[in-house]
Each structure stands twice: as structure tokens, then as C-alpha cells.
Amino acid sequence: MNSILIIDDDPLIRKTLSSHLTKKGFEVFLEEDGGKGLLKYEESLPDLTMLDIRLPDVPGIEVLRKIKEKNDKACIIVMTAYDDMKTTVEAVKLGAFEYLVKPLDYVELDLTIDKAFQVRSLEDKLSYLVEEQQKEYKIDNIIGHSPQMRDVFKLIGSVAITRANVLIHGESGTGKELVAKAIHYNSPYSVEPFIVINCSAITDTILESELFGHVKGAFTDAVSETRGKFEIAGKGTLFLDEIGDISPNLQSKLLRVIETRDFMKVGGEKILKTEARIIAATNQNIKQSIEKGKFREDLYYRLKVVEITLPSLRERKEDIPDLVAYLLEKINRELRKSVRKVPSDVMKLLVNHVWKGNVRELENALIRAVILAKGDVILDENLPLESGEKKLFSKELGPLKDVERNYIQHVLTYTKGSKTRSSQILQISRPTLDKKIKEYKLEV
Numbered sequence: 001m002n003s004i005l006i007i008d009d010d011p012l013i014r015k016t017l018s019s020h021l022t023k024k025g026f027e028v029f030l031e032e033d034g035g036k037g038l039l040k041y042e043e044s045l046p047d048l049t050m051l052d053i054r055l056p057d058v059p060g061i062e063v064l065r066k067i068k069e070k071n072d073k074a075c076i077i078v079m080t081a082y083d084d085m086k087t088t089v090e091a092v093k094l095g096a097f098e099y100l101v102k103p104l105d106y107v108e109l110d111l112t113i114d115k116a117f118q119v120r121s122l123e124d125k126l127s128y129l130v131e132e133q134q135k136e137y138k139i140d141n142i143i144g145h146s147p148q149m150r151d152v153f154k155l156i157g158s159v160a161i162t163r164a165n166v167l168i169h170g171e172s173g174t175g176k177e178l179v180a181k182a183i184h185y186n187s188p189y190s191v192e193p194f195i196v197i198n199c200s201a202i203t204d205t206i207l208e209s210e211l212f213g214h215v216k217g218a219f220t221d222a223v224s225e226t227r228g229k230f231e232i233a234g235k236g237t238l239f240l241d242e243i244g245d246i247s248p249n250l251q252s253k254l255l256r257v258i259e260t261r262d263f264m265k266v267g268g269e270k271i272l273k274t275e276a277r278i279i280a281a282t283n284q285n286i287k288q289s290i291e292k293g294k295f296r297e298d299l300y301y302r303l304k305v306v307e308i309t310l311p312s313l314r315e316r317k318e319d320i321p322d323l324v325a326y327l328l329e330k331i332n333r334e335l336r337k338s339v340r341k342v343p344s345d346v347m348k349l350l351v352n353h354v355w356k357g358n359v360r361e362l363e364n365a366l367i368r369a370v371i372l373a374k375g376d377v378i379l380d381e382n383l384p385l386e387s388g389e390k391k392l393f394s395k396e397l398g399p400l401k402d403v404e405r406n407y408i409q410h411v412l413t414y415t416k417g418s419k420t421r422s423s424q425i426l427q428i429s430r431p432t433l434d435k436k437i438k439e440y441k442l443e444v
């Protein structure tokens with residue numbers, strides 16, 4: 001049951017409000033002055049407070065300030081007389097949800113209370129969603145302890161608290177979007193939107209109106225006015241994916257927004273302001289594009305206030321076992337399965353495979369293997385690797401040293417211990433063969 005605290009010195013108002021609100025199903029607390037009202041607030045933590053601005057002991061505005069100090073999310077409706085308008089404006093500035101003028105109009109009162117609870121429920125939902133996102137994109141969920149990834153973590157940590165634009169480089173599937181989200185959700189603006197725009201997936205005209213919005217009639221399909229992502233993002237983050245693909249025309253428009261924070265809707269004349277932070281990503285070599293005259297150098301410098309380069313998986317093979325464990329946890333959770341065992345020869349395959357699509361490809365391979373698994377074990381037959389590769393890295397062959405040892409032993413047995421024949425077959429000198437026989441303690 002939602003609760004409402006009424007702080008008013010007028011006994012008649014307390015009585016009528018209380019009976020009205022009790023009938024509507026609220027739990028009601030009543031207090032007659034500011035001091036008692038504050039104590040009651042702390043004791044009962046009501047969902048809503050109705051506060052008279054004129055109280056006998058302390059001004060209502062002080063009570064409001066103190067409640068807000070204790071709980072900045074507190075929902076307070078102030079009740080005021082016409083001649084108190086100045087104080088009322090101050091109350092709203094201090095965070096009062098709404099003000100109602102006495103004598104109270106009960107229809108207006110009911111609507112205001114409904115609205116207050118609706119807003120509160122939306123705020124609760126929003127903070128729940130933001131918390132979920134923060135959990136998902138906390139830095140611990142970016143896996144890697146290789147030196148390159150440690151550098152990435154340091155950069156994420158230091159850039160998150162700033163408003164600097166960031167340019168993320170990395171091959172496909174290396175985690176560019178993941179890093180962009182980690183920066184956003186670890187920033188002081190995490191409740192603001194994180195908006196993704198894939199600059200290569202749409203035509204120039206559509207991209208322009210996506211970014212800046214358009215006015216009605218700006219082009220044939222512009223049947224109504226729209227808001228662009230620069231506007232919708234507020235103080236949040238605009239993630240411009242595949243930035244290397246944008247046209248020269250849009251490059252100069254983007255440069256202008258970044259430099260001046262001003263922009264206009266397509267076909268519009270009003271100048272709008274943006275406060276969004278830009279994180280751009282690319283899997284292209286932008287420096288080369290600049291040399292070829294395809295990408296503006298001045299835009300590049302504006303975007304790469306901080307530059308983060310994500311290593312490919314081949315450059316950080318030591319992270320693969322941890323990534324496999326992490327991704328398997330995630331996949332099992334999502335698919336409600338429990339396939340967690342990875343035999344060491346299968347792990348060897350996963351570590352040595354060249355993952356052209358990096359973490360994304362590894363993740364997809366594991367999803368498939370989890371789905372196809374019969375028991376709780378990841379089997380190599382369920383991994384989309386070349387059969388030759390499987391054999392090459394399989395346990396029969398093992399490490400190079402073992403392969404060499406076994407091969408030489410095999411030849412020696414075949415030649416019945418003839419070192420001359422063996423060295424001919426192996427195409428190594430006799431002294432080298434002698435050295436290997438000693439090193440590997442082979443039987444001749």
C-alpha cells in the first residue's frame with residue numbers, strides 16, 4: 001500500500017484530506033507542524049508527502065529542503081495560497097513535484113497524485129534498467145589480463161569520468177561496442193541515453209536525418225518533423241559505429257557539430273545545441289584513409305581526443321581460456337544449459353585457432369557447441385574448425401617437441417636403428433641425430 005504523509009497545521013484540511021486519501025486506499029500519516037513532520041518523515045519514509053508551505057514553527061520550504069537533503073528522490077507536493085507564489089516557485093526549484101493551490105480542488109489533487117506515482121514508477125523502472133546495464137557493462141565483464149587489455153582498462157577508467165570524445169579502433173568482433181558501453185555506463189551520465197548509429201548501414205540522406213532530425217517536408221518522405229540522435233542523446237553518448245564509412249558531406253557536418261555543438265535539422269533553420277559525448281569506432285585504418293583523401297584529418301583529430309586500440313584475439317591468446325570460461329557462463333545462463341567442461345585438448349584447439357572474427361566468432365562457436373552438446377562437455381566435433389586443424393592440434397600429436405621425438409623414434413624403429421639411414425630419411429646430419437637421440441633419450 002502506498003503511503004502519504006500530510007503536514008498541515010489546519011485541522012480541517014488534515015481531516016478531509018485524510019478521509020479522502022484513506023478511501024482511495026492510501027496509508028495516511030498526519031502531522032501538524034514542520035518539526036513533527038520531519039520526524040514522521042524519517043520514521044515512516046512515506047511514498048509521497050503533501051506539505052503546507054505556511055507552517056506555525058518552521059517555513060514549509062525549510063522542511064522541503066531538509067527532506068530533499070535526506071532523500072533527493074522524495075516526492076513532495078506543496079500546498080500553497082495564492083499570495084505564496086514566490087515561495088512556491090522556490091519550492092519547485094528545490095525539487096517539489098508539483099504545487100496545489102488552496103482551497104484544494106479534489107479532482108486536480110487526484111490527478112496530481114496519480115501523476116506523481118506514475119513518474120515514480122517510471123523512475124524506478126529507469127533506475128532498475130540503468131543498474132542492470134551498469135552490472136552488464138562493468139569493467140569486470142570485459143575479460144582479459146594481457147598487457148594490451150590492461151592498457152585498455154586503464155584508458156576506459158580514465159576516460160569514463162570525462163566528457164572527451166573517444167575513437168576506438170579494432171578488427172571486427174574485438175569488443176568496440178562493449179568498450180563504448182563500458183565507458184558510458186561507468187560515467188556520471190549513465191542514466192542518459194546510449195545511442196548506437198551504424199554509419200555504414202544506411203544511405204547518406206537517411207544517416208543525416210538520423211543524426212540531426214528533419215523538419216516536415218525537408219524531403220519527399222519527410223511527412224512529419226523528427227528529432228535527431230544528437231538531440232535525443234541529451235548528455236548521454238552517441239556511438240558512431242563504422243565512422244570510416246561516412247561521406248565527405250557528412251564528415252564536414254559532423255566536424256561542425258563537434259566544434260560548435262550547434263546543429264540544424266535537415267531543412268530546418270533553428271539552431272539546436274547538443275551536449276552528447278561522441279564515441280566513434282572503426283575497423284579501418286583511418287590514417288590510410290586520410291592519406292588517400294577519404295577522411296578529413298581535422299575530424300579525425302576532433303574524434304580521437306582519446307584513442308583506444310583493441311587488440312585482436314591472435315595478439316592475446318593468453319586471454320582465450322578466461323574468455324571461454326566467461327562466455328560459457330554467459331551462454332549457459334542465456335540458454336539455460338550447463339555445458340561448462342572444456343577438455344584440455346579442446347581448449348588447445350580454441351587457443352590456437354585463428355579467430356578472424358575475434359571474440360564475436362569465438363562466442364558464436366561456443367554458442368553452437370553448447371547447443372549441440374549432449375552432456376556437459378564442449379566437444380571438438382561441435383566446434384566449427386577445419387578437420388585438419390583438429391587433427392593437427394589433437395592430443396595424438398601434442399606439442400612440437402613430442403611430435404619430433406615420436407617421429408624420430410618412429411624412423412629409428414623403421415630403419416632398425418640405422419643412424420645413417422635415419423639421418424638420410426630425416427634429412428639431418430649424423431651429429432644432429434645423435435644430439436636428438438640423447439636429448440630425447442631415444443631407443444636405438
Ligand SMILES: Nc1ncnc2c1ncn2[C@@H]1O[C@H](COP(=O)(O)OP(=O)(O)OP(=O)(O)O)[C@@H](O)[C@H]1O
Nearest residue numbers: 141142143144171172173174175176177178359360
Ligand atoms: N574482452 C571481452 N570480454 C568479454 N566479452 C567480449 C570481449 N570483447 C568482446 N566481447 C563480446 O564479443 C561480442 C562482440 O563484441 P562487440 O560487438 O563489442 O565487437 P565489435 O568490435 O563492435 O564488433 P564489430 O566490428 O563486428 O561490430 C559481444 O558479444 C561482446 O560482449
Ligand SMILES: [Mg+2]
Nearest residue numbers: 173176177241
Ligand atoms: Mg560493433
